[in-house]
Amino acid sequence: MGALDERAEDAVAAVFRAEWGRIVATLIRVTGDWDLAEECAQDAFARALDRWPRDGVPDRPGAWLTTTARHRAMDRLRRARTEAEKLREIAATSYGDYGDPPDRYGPPDESGIDDDRLRLIFTCCHPALPLDARVALTLRTLAGLTTTEIARAFLVGDQAMAKRLVRAKAKIREAHIPYRVPPAPLLPERTAGVLAVLYLLFNEGYSASEGADLIRTGLCAEAIRLARLLVELMPDQPEARGLLALMLFHDARREGRVDADGALVPLEEQDRRRWNAATVAEGLAVLGPPGPPDRPGFYRLQAAIAACHATAPTAADTDWPRIARLYGRLRELTPSPVVELNLAVARAMAEGPAVGLELIEELESSGALAGYHLLPAARADLLRRLGRDGEAAAAYRAALALAASEPERAYLRRRLRETDETDETDETDETGGA
Known part of the structure; x- marks a missing residue:
């Protein structure tokens, strides 16, 4: 790969992180079709990977991608013989290849939100959708997280999450839910969704669900930036x-x-x-x-x-006793298997590993966290603390088979070697590979 190819790929990756949500939001606004918006945005990025190594990276890559995606949307609408009104709307708002649109996100809003990204998140978190659907859809549409990453955040399978996203888009289309920024008095009814979006965005950045790096610094920084703005908006x-x-x-x-x-x-x-x-x-x-x-x-x-x-x-x-009490209150407020797991670990540290192990075994028997690598990892750690190395090694193997993040896998391999001196696990082990 040449230097120009590498520069082009780096530019595409950078503009994806910075502009994906804005490009998709623009297309949704002018077409009213979520699926079409995402498909045309993906087409534009694919075209950039093809053309930029040959033609060079444009001075304003975000504008180039937005224009390319808009043109693709117009072509798709024409071929589908969509209403002439939609075509006129797009034509009336199109702009030059390297210029900014006169108004990227529609007419001035009355939300009081100055930041484009935060405004778009409030726009996506429409209260007509169930909370989990609006959060998942926002993470997919504006944050650019993959369906797999979102599925892991919700502890569901990829197919289940894909269906959830399809249903959410269908409801928006069938109910004619408008894609526009709500006025300031309506922001509170969307705040729960916005908080959940920022929370899960930070979590994916802080503990990446897969890949070579444990921390995706850019996602963490963006989530913190948006959370600061939200506090300023709602002190x-x-x-x-x-x-x-x-x-x-x-x-x-x-x-x-x-x-x-x-x-x-x-x-x-x-x-x-x-x-x-x-x-x-x-x-x-x-x-x-x-x-x-x-x-x-x-x-x-x-x-x-x-x-x-x-x-x-x-x-x-x-102060593990205080942490255990706080997790107990968290369980009362929002009961979930993950909270139960954290409570079990906290009680193990406060009262002894045997207490925590009993709680974790109850969780395992319920099947609520099947496929969640931190459950066998926590069990393994408590078994190791109890000196039950053989059982701990088996639990570490189970966790290793489920973990997708290489830094976590490296830690689990180290613990496995400590509890099973005969283990020869490496990057190519049959428990899942690196």
Whole structure:
């Protein structure tokens, strides 16, 4: 591959991260068709990969891609003999190959949201759709996450998530749900969806579901940026502040989460001198004092848990009984198998590994987290702490077969070697490969 090819591919990758959501949003606005918008955006990126190595990267790659995608949409609409009104609408709003459209996102809105990306997320999170559908659709359409990545975030299979996305788009089409920014008074009814989008976007960045890197720094940075803007927009919204604080506490530990070889370093083994004290302090300031004890919020509770970790001088100083209590309140508020798993780990650290192991075995028997690699990984860790190395090795093998992130796989292989001296697992092992 030549230098020009590499530059073109890098440019396409960069503009995908920066512009995908805006391009798709523009096409949705002018065509009213979500599927057509995504297909034409994909076609434009494919054409860029073909043409840019030969013709050079345009001065304004985002505008080039938007124009190319629009032209493709016009062609598709003509071939399908769509109403002349749609064609006139697109023609009236088209623009030159390298110029900006006079209005990229429609007429001026009354939302009070200055940031384009945050405005689009509020636009996507329409309350007529179920919460999980609007969140998944926004992650796919605006954040550019793959169906597989979104499916893992929701702990469902790829096919189930694909069907969910199809149903959401069909409802938008059949119910004629408008794609436009809501006015300021209607923003609160969409806030839960926006919070969930930013939360899952950060999670995918902080613990990538697959690939060579544990952390996708760009996704984390964008989620934090948007969360800051949301707090500015809604300063009295405690859950927005809780979400931002949660992100900051986690992001403060970023440098200590992988070793020199890129393998995951568990929390208790991290060098806390590498944690960012200024970011921790910002998180504490954003979180503020605890809210009313009878009205905990999903994100504030998680932020309080993260604060316990972020402020403990050493692993031994971690207030595990408090963390277990907070997870107990989180379970009461939003019961889920993942919360149950985290509660089991917290109780194991507070009361002993045998207590946590019993809870984890109950979870395993329920089948609620089948296919979730952190369940056998947690079981393996507790078995190792109990000195039951043979059983721990088997559990590490089960986790290794499910994990898709290479840094996590590297950590699991290390633990497997520690608990099974006869193990010769490497990057080409039959448990899943790297």
